[in-house]
Amino acid sequence: MSMAEMRCPMCGKENPAELERCQHCQARLRPLETPAPHEPGQEATGPATPPGGEVPDWLGSFRQVDEGAAAPLETEESATEAGEAEALALGEEELPEWLRSEEAPPSPAGEPEGASPGDLPEWLAALHLESEEASMSPPVRYDDGPPPHPGDQEPDWLRDLRQRQGVEKFTPQLAEEAEEQAADQVPEAQNAPPKAEEAAPQETQEPSEGITDWQHILDQDQPPAKAETPAPRAPGEGELPAWLGEIKAAGAPTPAGPEGKAETPLEPAAEGEEETPGWLSRFEGSPALILDEEEQAALAAEAPLPAAEVEAVTPAAFSSEEPPQAEIPSSVPPFIFEGEDLFIGGVPDWLKAADEEAPMESAPEESAPDLAPAELPTWVEAMRPARLAAAGPSILDESEKEVEGAGPLVGLRGVLPVEPEVARLKKSSLSVRLQIPEKQAERIAILESLLRTEGKTAPAREKPAAATQNILRVLIFLVLALAAVLSLLGLGGQAGLPQFPAPVFDASQAVNAIPGGAAVLVAVDYEPAFSAEMDAAAAPLLDHLMLKGAYLTLVSSLPTGPAQAERLVKGVSLRAGHHYQDSGQYANLGYIPGGTSGVLTFAEIPQAALPFAADGSRAWEGEKLRSIRSLADFALVVVLTESPEVARAWIEQAQPLLGTTPMVMVTSAQAEPLVRPYYETTPRQVTGMVAGLAGGAGYERILSRPGLAAGLWGAFGNLNLAAVAIMLVAGLVNVISGALARPRSGGSEEKL
Amino acid sequence: MSLAGLNLAELAGAVCGLAFTLAVFSYLLGDNPLFRVAIAVFVGVTAAYALVVTWYNVLWPQLVIPLLSGSRSELFFALAPVGLSLLIFLKAFPKWSSLGNPAMAFLVGVGAAAAIGGAVLGTLIPQANASINLLDVQAAGQSGMPWMIKLAEGTVILVGTLSSLVYFHFGSRRAPGEPPRRSEAIGVVSWVGQLFIAIAFGVLFAGVYAAALTAFLERVQSILAFFLPLLATP
Numbered sequence: 001m002s003m004a005e006m007r008c009p010m011c012g013k014e015n016p017a018e019l020e021r022c023q024h025c026q027a028r029l030r031p032l033e034t035p036a037p038h039e040p041g042q043e044a045t046g047p048a049t050p051p052g053g054e055v056p057d058w059l060g061s062f063r064q065v066d067e068g069a070a071a072p073l074e075t076e077e078s079a080t081e082a083g084e085a086e087a088l089a090l091g092e093e094e095l096p097e098w099l100r101s102e103e104a105p106p107s108p109a110g111e112p113e114g115a116s117p118g119d120l121p122e123w124l125a126a127l128h129l130e131s132e133e134a135s136m137s138p139p140v141r142y143d144d145g146p147p148p149h150p151g152d153q154e155p156d157w158l159r160d161l162r163q164r165q166g167v168e169k170f171t172p173q174l175a176e177e178a179e180e181q182a183a184d185q186v187p188e189a190q191n192a193p194p195k196a197e198e199a200a201p202q203e204t205q206e207p208s209e210g211i212t213d214w215q216h217i218l219d220q221d222q223p224p225a226k227a228e229t230p231a232p233r234a235p236g237e238g239e240l241p242a243w244l245g246e247i248k249a250a251g252a253p254t255p256a257g258p259e260g261k262a263e264t265p266l267e268p269a270a271e272g273e274e275e276t277p278g279w280l281s282r283f284e285g286s287p288a289l290i291l292d293e294e295e296q297a298a299l300a301a302e303a304p305l306p307a308a309e310v311e312a313v314t315p316a317a318f319s320s321e322e323p324p325q326a327e328i329p330s331s332v333p334p335f336i337f338e339g340e341d342l343f344i345g346g347v348p349d350w351l352k353a354a355d356e357e358a359p360m361e362s363a364p365e366e367s368a369p370d371l372a373p374a375e376l377p378t379w380v381e382a383m384r385p386a387r388l389a390a391a392g393p394s395i396l397d398e399s400e401k402e403v404e405g406a407g408p409l410v411g412l413r414g415v416l417p418v419e420p421e422v423a424r425l426k427k428s429s430l431s432v433r434l435q436i437p438e439k440q441a442e443r444i445a446i447l448e449s450l451l452r453t454e455g456k457t458a459p460a461r462e463k464p465a466a467a468t469q470n471i472l473r474v475l476i477f478l479v480l481a482l483a484a485v486l487s488l489l490g491l492g493g494q495a496g497l498p499q500f501p502a503p504v505f506d507a508s509q510a511v512n513a514i515p516g517g518a519a520v521l522v523a524v525d526y527e528p529a530f531s532a533e534m535d536a537a538a539a540p541l542l543d544h545l546m547l548k549g550a551y552l553t554l555v556s557s558l559p560t561g562p563a564q565a566e567r568l569v570k571g572v573s574l575r576a577g578h579h580y581q582d583s584g585q586y587a588n589l590g591y592i593p594g595g596t597s598g599v600l601t602f603a604e605i606p607q608a609a610l611p612f613a614a615d616g617s618r619a620w621e622g623e624k625l626r627s628i629r630s631l632a633d634f635a636l637v638v639v640l641t642e643s644p645e646v647a648r649a650w651i652e653q654a655q656p657l658l659g660t661t662p663m664v665m666v667t668s669a670q671a672e673p674l675v676r677p678y679y680e681t682t683p684r685q686v687t688g689m690v691a692g693l694a695g696g697a698g699y700e701r702i703l704s705r706p707g708l709a710a711g712l713w714g715a716f717g718n719l720n721l722a723a724v725a726i727m728l729v730a731g732l733v734n735v736i737s738g739a740l741a742r743p744r745s746g747g748s749e750e751k752l
Numbered sequence: 753m754s755l756a757g758l759n760l761a762e763l764a765g766a767v768c769g770l771a772f773t774l775a776v777f778s779y780l781l782g783d784n785p786l787f788r789v790a791i792a793v794f795v796g797v798t799a800a801y802a803l804v805v806t807w808y809n810v811l812w813p814q815l816v817i818p819l820l821s822g823s824r825s826e827l828f829f830a831l832a833p834v835g836l837s838l839l840i841f842l843k844a845f846p847k848w849s850s851l852g853n854p855a856m857a858f859l860v861g862v863g864a865a866a867a868i869g870g871a872v873l874g875t876l877i878p879q880a881n882a883s884i885n886l887l888d889v890q891a892a893g894q895s896g897m898p899w900m901i902k903l904a905e906g907t908v909i910l911v912g913t914l915s916s917l918v919y920f921h922f923g924s925r926r927a928p929g930e931p932p933r934r935s936e937a938i939g940v941v942s943w944v945g946q947l948f949i950a951i952a953f954g955v956l957f958a959g960v961y962a963a964a965l966t967a968f969l970e971r972v973q974s975i976l977a978f979f980l981p982l983l984a985t986p
Contacts, residue, residue, distance in 0.1 A: 470782065477780050484972040528798075532970030533963050559802035562809065590809040597866045612813040642963070652874025653866065669966075670959035673952065681882035682891070685874070692959070693966045712969050719965055 006030075383434060476726055483722035487715035497710055500698030503679050507688025508702045510636060510662040511544045518635030519624050520550040523650060524565035525557050530642040530668055531564065536709040537690050538640045538666045539572050540699035543707060546578040550635070551624040552586035555610065557599055557646065562590045562614045568640075575707060582615075587625065590614035596649045603631050603654040632659040642668035647675045655685050662687035669693070770978050773971050883913060915945030 005014045010027035022029055403413045436444070500508075514520060522542070526534045545552065554565035566588055573580035580586055589610040592598040602609040606620075606628065613619035620626065631637060631654055639650045647665055655663050663685070667675050669692030678685040690699055693716055696709030758766065775790035815833060818826035836855040843852035885891060886906030889899045919942040924932040934942070 470780075474780055477777075480968065481972060484969055485976065488969075488973050488976055530963060530967070533966040536966065536970075559805045560798065562805060563801070591805050593806070593810050595863070596870065597863050600866045600870070612809075614809055616808075616813060648875065649870070652870030656873055668959065669962035670956065672959055673955045677879060677882070681878050682885045685878055692962055694962075712966065712973065715969050715973075716966060719969060723961075723965070 479722055479726060480719060483718050484715050487718040497697050497701040497706070497713060498694055500702050501695070503676075503689035503691070504695050504698045505688070505702065506679075507541060507664045507666075507690050508544065508699060510664050510687045511541065511548060513662070514545075514548060514550060514635040517549045517551060517624075519553055519628060519633070520545055520636045520638060521553045521555065521631065521634045522565070523555050523557070523637070523639045523641070524561045524568060525639065525641040525643070525646045525650075526561075526564065526668070527558070527642065528560055528564065531567075533668050533693055534640055534642055534666070535568060535571065536693050536707075536712055537668070537696035537699075538568060539575070539708045540696055540703055540705065541638065541664070541666055541690055542569065542572045543576045543578075543705060544699070544703055545636075545638075546573065546576060546580055547703075549585075552580070553619075553625065553628075553634070554586060554588040555590070555592055555602065557592045557595060557649075559591055562588055566614075576705070584623075587619040587622065588614040589619055596653060599649050600653040603657045606631065631657055632661050634661055637661055637663045638666060639663065640666045642671055644671045644674035647671060648678075651675075651678050651685055664688045664690070666690045666695070667692070766974075766978055769974060773975065883909060886910070911944065912948040915941050916948050917945070918942050919945030919949060 006017045006019070006029050007014055008022035008025060008027055008029060011022060011025040013022065013024045015022050015024070015029060019029060021027065404410050522545075542552075552569060554562070554569065556562050556565060558564075566582075569580055569582075569586055572578070582588060590613060592602050592609060594601060598609065611618070611620065620628070627633060637650075637654065637658060639647060641647050641650070644667075647667060651663070651665075665675050665679070665686045665688070667689065672689070672691035672695075675686065675689065675691075679687075679689050690696060693709055693712060696707075697713040700707050700710050772790045772793070775786040778784055779787045815830055818830040819834070822830060836858065839852045839855040840859075841852070842848040843856070883906075886909055887903065889903060891902075918938060921938060921942070923938075924934050926932040
């Protein structure tokens with residue numbers, strides 16, 4: 001975009017510079033508060049002095065400039081144009097006397113005529129004079145070594161370091177060459193700020209008292225040829241970042257030579273030597289952001305600042321009806337100081353006055369007197385919270401905001417929140433409660449109490465010390481144990497053996513039918529816990545088999561079965577006096593693995609299922625079992641089990657393969673109802689049954705050989721009588737207690 | 753048998769039996785360490801004994817010996833269970849557990865086939881024939897039983913069987929506007945079946961009670977057998 005054209009702030013299209021309104025969207029191209037564009041050749045002036053010639057204290061301090069200050073710093077032309085224009089408007093008559101007395105002779109370096117120091121504001125004029133004096137002062141000679149540090153004596157180690165680095169001696173010839181180089185490098189420095197920074201004179205900072213020792217060391221690290229150049233440099237160019245330099249290069253070209261440039265010497269680095277560090281003094285005179293007129297106009301059009309805010313942040317000395325464009329603050333200040341840290345000597349008077357006035361002007365009230373307050377209905381008023389929470393989230397103080405420590409935003413405070421504002425909301429101390437009637441409050445309290453007690457378990461009632469259940473349990477045990485002991489001791493009388501039932505008789509007939517010395521398969525498949533009952537039921541049948549001289553082949557589908565079988569045979573043999581030996585009268589084949597499948601396997605091919613006996617011998621090679629090829633070859637199959645499932649497995653898997661071989665079941669009393677149907681079938685799947693103690697006692701009666709079952713049968717009868725008596729007594733007590741409790745409950749119901 | 757006639761092992765067994773019997777009886781006073789110790793010992797001894805029996809009665813003679821000194825056919829038949837056993841053993845490792853699936857499938861399949869075949873051929877068909885034959889009057893005459901009694905017995909069994917099966921029939925009809933209900937006929941029959949089922953459970957409980965009472969008697973007898981010789985000894 002050329003300088004003769006102006007971009008519309010609204011539509012962004014280009015327009016001739018002389019137009020007041022955009023030819024495309026009819027928007028105003030120049031804001032009303034923007035001054036007339038700067039005419040080419042017009043001299044820029046610095047900020048005006050306040051009318052009346054009153055100089056604030058802080059501004060007066062600038063007049064006390066050290067005469068031996070360092071080289072002047074050049075200011076940007078665009079940064080001083082607005083101030084100079086105001087200074088021209090004020091005229092020389094309004095200059096204070098101190099400023100008039102400070103008028104300096106014309107600059108020998110070709111200072112523009114129109115840019116006399118008298119047109120500048122007093123603080124800029126003072127800086128200008130200092131720069132001129134510095135430029136006219138003879139160059140510092142380092143013939144005798146490093147320059148003496150004012151005020152402080154340089155330490156030895158630093159002197160040695162300086163000598164080791166080989167500082168070139170400063171001569172007038174070098175100074176002239178450096179001036180020429182600096183004059184040639186000015187345009188380059190304006191276009192390339194980093195190079196200008198490298199070419200900045202380093203030695204010119206040496207006489208400053210504000211420069212510390214470490215800065216001396218840093219200065220020595222710079223290239224010595226350019227460091228000794230006393231030529232003035234563009235102020236702030238060396239410190240400007242690249243992006244800012246580009247803005248400047250594109251929008252505000254600076255004349256290359258010293259004649260053509262409208263320089264305004266600013267505060268030398270030595271000005272703030274007493275209150276400002278040396279490194280900071282180099283930045284004091286440079287503005288934060290340099291904008292040309294068009295950019296200023298664009299900024300003013302995009303975000304025009306209220307005049308009140310401008311006045312609030314602008315010193316009174318700079319305030320005017322039309323603020324200069326160069327004073328438009330950027331959106332983000334380059335440095336933010338907390339509190340009064342910026343003002344070491346205290347807050348200046350003008351700032352205090354501005355603080356007192358600015359808030360009144362900067363916050364215009366938007367009153368709406370025509371709007372009447374709304375009237376809420378009563379029901380809405382009832383639902384309205386009595387105490388609302390805070391209107392909004394608590395805004396954190398400026399001091400709580402985080403300062404960026406890295407990146408392009410380093411040094412800025414509160415630009416990027418470290419956490420979402422939602423998470424930083426402070427908890428309101430106010431509670432939200434509805435205004436409700438008392439009845440509703442009572443109901444809510446009742447509901448809350450119900451909900452509060454719903455999840456809690458009610459404390460259990462304390463049981464009496466001696467639980468009734470435990471007493472009854474022990475009492476029943478004592479009664480049964482007493483009956484058992486008395487019966488076993490023979491004190492309860494002797495009971496006759498029971499009549500043998502048909503299944504028992506059929507079982508005895510099946511045993512009687514086998515030939516003497518025949519092989520009989522006995523499956524001992526009961527758990528040790530039922531050994532008392534099963535031993536009593538099986539003992540007479542085994543006694544009968546021993547009487548017949550049968551060869552007992554013991555197997556079991558339970559791991560504990562072989563031991564049970566061994567103990568059973570030996571016990572019966574011992575009690576009946578048979579003296580059965582496992583070598584020739586019985587064989588314990590051991591455990592049949594596989595459950596139902598194992599039983600089926602054993603029923604089909606017994607020699608393959610159990611090739612060895614429990615003792616490891618080859619039982620099938622014996623005389624009695626040599627002819628056995630299947631279960632049908634056995635003379636009789638006897639199954640001893642307390643489990644209906646095991647009994648059914650043997651019946652289902654083995655019985656169909658038995659052929660004409662009978663199967664006799666010796667079961668527990670609890671399995672009899674489930675096995676009995678296999679005995680009741682026609683043809684019978686189970687030839688005979690001996691169930692429980694009663695079956696054993698009946699079998700002994702058939703054999704007329706009282707044994708284990710007969711010894712327990714009498715006690716069993718007495719025990720049953722005792723149990724029946726307990727049941728009757730307990731039932732009677734229950735009936736009586738119920739009958740006694742019924743009138744009470746009936747009466748209580750009637751009362752209710 | 754007096755204690756003097758017992759050898760050391762039998763005497764130890766008798767003492768252990770007495771101690772564990774009293775420990776189990778102590779449960780009358782509530783759960784206590786003695787009862788817990790006795791139960792733990794029973795479970796541990798049973799498991800250990802089962803392991804020993806399985807090794808000496810199954811694995812050693814039927815697997816190890818054929819592999820070590822068996823003939824070629826015995827060796828061939830022993831390798832199959834070895835392979836299947838190793839595959840089942842891999843079920844303990846999640847990464848290789850899938851390799852044990854074929855062996856497990858073989859076991860489950862064989863077991864299910866044996867159980868189903870045995871149930872059909874050994875229980876369902878014979879029991880159905882038995883229920884039919886109960887009403888065979890001619891067969892009853894041949895057995896010498898009066899046909900009236902045979903007929904009554906068959907009728908009771910038939911009614912009990914049918915009514916018990918009807919009791920487990922949960923079909924119902926839904927009338928408009930009313931909850932689903934059983935028909936009255938099925939309700940009456942199922943009530944009869946409920947009677948039969950209750951009697952069957954009562955008989956089962958009587959058998960359990962008789963078995964428990966017999967076990968109690970035998971334990972009391974063993975205690976007396978232990979102490980009576982001591983009391984009789986001068």
